[in-house]
Amino acid sequence: MLILENLIMKYGSGDLALNGVSLRFDKGEIVALIGPSGAGKSTLIRCVNRLVEPTSGSIDVNGKNIASLKGTELRRARRKIGMIFQEYALVERLTVMENILSGRLGYMGFWKSWFRKFSSGDVAKALNLLERVGLSEHFDKRADALSGGQRQRVGIARALLQEPDLLLVDEPTASLDPKTARQIMRLIKELCSERNLLAVINLHDVGLAKMFSDRIIGLRKGRVVFDDTPDELNDTILTEIYGEEDWSGSADKKKVSAQVREHKHMESMDYALAND
Amino acid sequence: MPLMKRNGAVCWVPRDSKKQLVIWFGWFIGIMLVFLCWQSISAKTMWVFAADAPEQLRLMLMRMFPPKLEYMDKLWKPLWDTLNIATLGTLLGVIIAVPVASAAALNTTPSKRLVRPLAMVILVSSRSVNSLIWAILLVTIVGPGILAGIIAIALRSIGFVGKLLYEAIEEIDKTQVEAVTATGAAPAQVFSYGIVPQIMPAFAGISLYRWDINIRESTILGYVGAGGIGLNLSSSLSILAWSQVSLILIAVLITVVASEWISARVRSRLI
Ligand SMILES: Nc1ncnc2c1ncn2[C@@H]1O[C@H](COP(=O)(O)OP(=O)(O)OP(=O)(O)O)[C@@H](O)[C@H]1O
Ligand SMILES: [Mg+2]
Secondary structure, eight states: OEEEEEEEEEOTTSOEEEEEEEEEEOTTOEEEEEOOTTSSHHHHHHHHTTSSOOSEEEEEETTEEGGGOOHHHHHHHHTTEEEEOTTOOOOTTSBHHHHHHGGGGGGSOHHHHHTTOOOHHHHHHHHHHHHHTTOGGGTTSBGGGSOHHHHHHHHHHHHHHTOOSEEEEEOTTTTSOHHHHHHHHHHHHHHHHHHTOEEEEEOSOHHHHHHHOSEEEEEETTEEEEEEOGGGOOHHHHHHHHOSOOSSOHHHHHHHHHHHHHHHHHHHHHHHHHTO | OOEEEETTEEEEOSSOHHHHHHHHHHHHHHHHHHHHHHHHHHHHSOHHHHHTHHHHHHHHHHHHOSOOGGGGGGTHHHHHHHHHHHHHHHHHHHHHHHHHHHHHSTTTOSOTTTHHHHHHHHHHHHHHSOHHHHHHHHHHHHOSSHHHHHHHHHHHHHHHHHHHHHHHHHTSOHHHHHHHHHTTOOHHHHIIIIIHHHHHHHHHHHHHHHHHHHHHHHHHHGGGTSSSTHHHHHHHHHTTOHHHHHHHHHHHHHHHHHHHHHHHHHHHHHO
């Protein structure tokens, strides 16, 4: 349902962020996109809803080439693509309810949205989602009065209220603690499988990627270097994606225990000298 | 080149010596300028007149005191006019400033080549002409009275409010705007959901601040026939009715203090 073909993105600064990416995604897949900083993960998902303009290549969503759309056509395509951001990107001075309901903007006229005249159907759906993400009692709070985890839940509800066909998620957990991060990932996964949604999720945390995705794509310097199930991801491949590193951490452990032994030795010497 | 080697040790100085020299030279020029200006002023002043300034001040204060309180009956109407000129002028100016500011801000302008320079020209020309000059021009165009005052205040406010507002628009958080764009919202909706909430506090603060300034400015517009209490001030001065002048000055003072108090209160509520 989402097909990228030979996608190339060159920023004005000369950075070749995507260097010929071709990928195919199906309905209902949860895909994790991993890769070192600067690999082009954010660029890739931002090309899909055209927050950045790809230099060349095609982006096919449900048989329509997004890359060539303009104006109203582009907005119609965008409302079927939900997006969740790392820093939540809520409108800080609007309430939780206004933020969630802004997922319906693409479906209504300007004056109705200006006077906040959302249809009762939209409001009911928003309240449902609010309950689903566990924020019912916070509906009238301003977004800047919420914690990080709560904000991300609002972000998720806003994206889902669009009734999208696919979900683009850019590092949803990067600013959250490990427990909240897992809860948020679980929530996204559940909501997607309920709706049979495709989700493309950028992740820095390989552990989370393995835990929650059906498929992992490794990106390096704007190229796909790995595309398989999480089970196939091993240390050799991680090195290929991220570069040389000690993945199991065994060398560090050895070093640390050596230091500890050294320290113990010094202490006993101190003790011996003090009692001399 | 703030890091240097001196006697083998690395030391850090905020400026290198060339820059330091330029700064000293700047000070030298500045002091020379003050000296020259003083000489010129001194040569053109008749010190005989300046010498009895304290005596003249004492005489003027004596004639001003006590203020002629009965005159207040004739001041209520012009005072009310003054408030109206300031308030309606600010309102009109703000209404025009919003579209001009969004045309001038880099991140909202419809065209950087054509519309933005045009908006900039509007802002600069509005700001470079004093309200009093605008009033003189408008009295000749629309005739004397409140209308000229309102338009004069509005014209001057466009530049002030517009400039500060477009700077506020350029400083907003881009990701909030992106998030609204990503929902498929139309440009006008992106503006009203992504940008308006972010600039609202700045907008309210700027408008109130300008209203405050406009109250002060509108007290002198009557001097050139653009309505308000300035007319009474000019006529009282021309007939040397010092006790009326002092009453007018007190009335203006109270109005200005009250308006500053109100705008400070409202602003602290909003932010
Ligand atoms: N707005 C921009 N203008 C110019 N260059 C950019 C811009 N955004 C990204 N780049 C460049 O494109 C390349 C890919 O950036 P991108 O943000 O897609 O990486 P990423 O994989 O998301 O990294 P991270 O994990 O740090 O978020 C980088 O070299 C970056 O410098
Ligand atoms: Mg990124």
